Amino acid sequence: MASKLEQLVQTYVNEFENNLKMKVDKDLLTKVAKGLGPSIYNNDASKVSGSDSKELDTVKNNFLIKKLGLKNDSKLDDAINEVMVKMGTSNRNKYRAMVYYLLVVKFNKQSIYN
Secondary structure, eight states, X not given: OOOHHHHHHHHHHHIIIIISOOOOOHHHHHHHHHHTGGGGGSTTTTBOOTTOHHHHHHIIIIXXXXXXXXXXXXXXXXXXXXXXXXXXXXXXXXXXXXHHHHHHHHTTOGGGGO
């Protein structure tokens, strides 16, 4: 029987492969999902609203700056925008773990999860 985490990671992998047509590093995706703690099990907290500027600021400040240690500049906003577009602006299931995974890969910060 797969754990709740494993089930969620499989949902993300399916979403990447079937809807976004992207290959994904399941090991890294699992580590990113684990790093999000209990928020991934909460229906609201587990998703990112691409149209909510407050939400996007949270992604930038709490994840990109605090967790990944990036400098606050326009590149961060551009990267977040790029990920939102990549995931589909009309897609209502922008899972936080997937958004963060794409940002980790974009900024080449996989080493944080080793």
